[in-house]
Amino acid sequence: MLKEIDARGRSCPEPVIMTMNAIDSGDKKLKIIVDTNVAVENISRFANSRGYKVDVDETNEDFEINLSK
Amino acid sequence: MKGKGKMFLYGGIIGLVGAILMKLGNPGNMGICIACFWRDIAGAMGLHRAEVVQYIRPEIIGIIFGAFFISYLTGDFKVRGGSSPILRFVMGFFLMIGALVFLGCPLRMVLRLANGDLNALVGLGGYIGGIFIGTRFLKRGYTLGKSIKQPKVAGFIYPIIGVVLLVFLVIKPAFILFSKEGPGSMGAPIAISLALGAVVGISLQRSRVCTAGGFRDIILIKDTFFLWGLIGIFAFGLVGNLVLNLDTFNLGFADQPIAHTEHLWNFLGMVLVGLCSVLLGGCPIRQTVLASQGDVDAGVTVFGLIMGAAFSHNFGLAASPAGVPPNGKIAVIVGIIFISILAYGVVAETSKAKQKVGLKEAKVNA
Numbered sequence: 001m002l003k004e005i006d007a008r009g010r011s012c013p014e015p016v017i018m019t020m021n022a023i024d025s026g027d028k029k030l031k032i033i034v035d036t037n038v039a040v041e042n043i044s045r046f047a048n049s050r051g052y053k054v055d056v057d058e059t060n061e062d063f064e065i066n067l068s069k
Numbered sequence: 070m071k072g073k074g075k076m077f078l079y080g081g082i083i084g085l086v087g088a089i090l091m092k093l094g095n096p097g098n099m100g101i102c103i104a105c106f107w108r109d110i111a112g113a114m115g116l117h118r119a120e121v122v123q124y125i126r127p128e129i130i131g132i133i134f135g136a137f138f139i140s141y142l143t144g145d146f147k148v149r150g151g152s153s154p155i156l157r158f159v160m161g162f163f164l165m166i167g168a169l170v171f172l173g174c175p176l177r178m179v180l181r182l183a184n185g186d187l188n189a190l191v192g193l194g195g196y197i198g199g200i201f202i203g204t205r206f207l208k209r210g211y212t213l214g215k216s217i218k219q220p221k222v223a224g225f226i227y228p229i230i231g232v233v234l235l236v237f238l239v240i241k242p243a244f245i246l247f248s249k250e251g252p253g254s255m256g257a258p259i260a261i262s263l264a265l266g267a268v269v270g271i272s273l274q275r276s277r278v279c280t281a282g283g284f285r286d287i288i289l290i291k292d293t294f295f296l297w298g299l300i301g302i303f304a305f306g307l308v309g310n311l312v313l314n315l316d317t318f319n320l321g322f323a324d325q326p327i328a329h330t331e332h333l334w335n336f337l338g339m340v341l342v343g344l345c346s347v348l349l350g351g352c353p354i355r356q357t358v359l360a361s362q363g364d365v366d367a368g369v370t371v372f373g374l375i376m377g378a379a380f381s382h383n384f385g386l387a388a389s390p391a392g393v394p395p396n397g398k399i400a401v402i403v404g405i406i407f408i409s410i411l412a413y414g415v416v417a418e419t420s421k422a423k424q425k426v427g428l429k430e431a432k433v434n435a
Contacts, residue, residue: 009215011152011350011366013285017207020290037145038277046290061147 003027008035008062015039016046019067023050030067040065073297079276080301086265087180087302088309090128093257097317097326098184100306101128101269102177103353104168107371108378108387109253110234113245116375117382121251125238127259131266132354133231133361136274140362145274148224150365152216156411157366160345161373162380163404164353167341169378169387170397171195172328174353175280175342179299181328183306185320188328188335195336199343200284206348206412207289210419213350216366224363227371231361235263252327274362278302279355281346327390334393334401341404348412 003022007015015034022030030052032043040063044054047067055066087100099105105122112123140146168174171192173181178196181189237245238259248254256262272278278298286292310318322330329335346352349370351359356374359367381387386397 009149009152009217011213011216012279012282013207013289013350014212016290035149036147037143041277045294046292049290049292 002029002031005030005032007032007039010034010039012038013042016042019043019046023047023052023067028069030065032065032067033062034065035062037063039063073294076276076278076294076297077301077304079272080278080298080303081305082272082301083176083269083278084180084183084302084304084306085309086269087176087183087306088313090257090262090265091184091310091317092313093261094255095257095262096252096255098181098186099173099177099252099327100180102173102180103129103357104165104174104374104378105172105177105252107353107357107374108165108169108381109248111375111378112253112382113237113247115244115246116379119382119387120246120253121248122253122382123246123248124253124256125234125245125247126256127235127238127262128266128269129357130231130235130238131263131268132270132273132357133227134263135267135270136358136361137228137231137270139271139274143275146224146363148219148221148363148365149216150219150223150368152366153213154366154369156213156415157349157370158373158376159411160349160408161356161370162377163408164342164345164349165374165377166381166386166397166400166404167338167345168353169381170338170393170401171335171342172388175339175346176302176352176354178339179280179302180306181325183303184310184314185318186325186328187320187322188325188330188332191332191335192339195339196280196343197284198336199340199345200281200347201288201343202340202409203344203347203412204285204288206416209416210423211348211412211416212419213348213366213415216364219365223365226365227360227368270358270361273354273358277355279351281343281352282355284343285347329388329390329392331388331393334388334398337401337405338388338393341401341408344405344408344412348408
């Protein structure tokens with residue numbers, strides 16, 4: 001099941017913590033929506049380190065980060 | 070080049086600039102210090118009357134311009150705000166009080182260490198301690214809430230402040246105060262300070278280097294990525310000092326420039342700085358960069374820093390090479406307790422909200 005996390009407008013490091021909590025609770029497929037490049041970089045780096053495949057889509061002003069394992 | 074090597078080099082640029090600016094006339098072990106420099110600017114505006122620390126530091130103007138222009142070019146410039154502005158202001162305020170008891174922001178702490186000042190090592194211990202406390206709150210759900218899109222003009226406030234400061238610096242109107250002696254009277258040539266400040270602003274904006282983030286990520290997600298930026302600052306600062314400032318290199322605790330040896334207060338001052346930095350999502354230098362790229366909340370934080378600096382000197386909280394005044398000690402203790410209470414208040418409310426959502430979900434499921 002795809003879990004969606006809206007981390008738009010959250011300051012550093014909240015988007016990463018939200019991602020970490022979801023990963024730690026065992027979610028294998030995640031979609032995280034963020035609105036800054038920094039959040040994209042930080043989440044991508046973190047997810048990679050946890051062995052997730054990272055796929056980023058840019059939509060209008062936001063970014064959709066799709067994680068899967 | 071990617072990854073940690075890039076972070077190391079970006080940090081290296083900052084460390085090297087620190088050594089160069091000191092060589093060219095900035096105060097001892099103060100090539101760059103964001104806390105001291107905003108404090109000097111507050112003094113130049115007459116917000117405090119400590120006559121030895123009043124100067125419009127061109128490095129700050131350079132950092133604002135550098136971060137603004139590069140973020141504008143790369144698409145990082147986004148105008149957002151509205152996430153707990155008053156909490157940010159208060160945390161910026163107390164962060165500055167802690168920094169002025171230690172005598173430096175976390176960046177100056179690293180630069181002090183890179184020139185042999187071991188008091189900075191005590192400060193570093195406190196800083197990591199404060200960051201650790203902050204991460205406990207983060208783990209329990211601490212948040213400053215969502216920011217939302219703000220009118221684009223709001224994002225130009227800091228670049229405009231930069232322009233106004235530059236005008237004041239050049240034409241020196243009578244109402245702007247400039248120190249005639251002490252650290253405030255010492256500075257590298259304006260054009261060089263401005264240019265190297267811009268280099269630092271660009272490096273910081275591109276790399277996202279944050280002194281708090283470096284330690285926070287190790288504790289929170291066991292990631293050393295940003296730490297490499299700090300190692301770069303230290304390593305290049307050290308080499309730069311050994312080459313350029315060997316006459317000032319002094320390994321030890323005693324007789325360090327613009328520093329004191331009261332270990333407990335060096336430690337606790339930086340506990341307060343570390344705690345505030347983590348709860349704010351970034352140290353003073355990161356806040357300054359964010360404020361320059363449209364983050365209106367970081368802009369409010371920097372106003373808090375400036376106000377904290379003014380109060381620190383007006384109320385006799387700031388330390389000097391003679392030591393930490395009693396008021397400063399009280400303020401640091403009050404600050405650590407008060408900021409912890411604020412953070413706890415946020416955590417208590419978010420966990421209550423979560424329980425409510427949980428109850429609703431349980432009802433729906435039933």
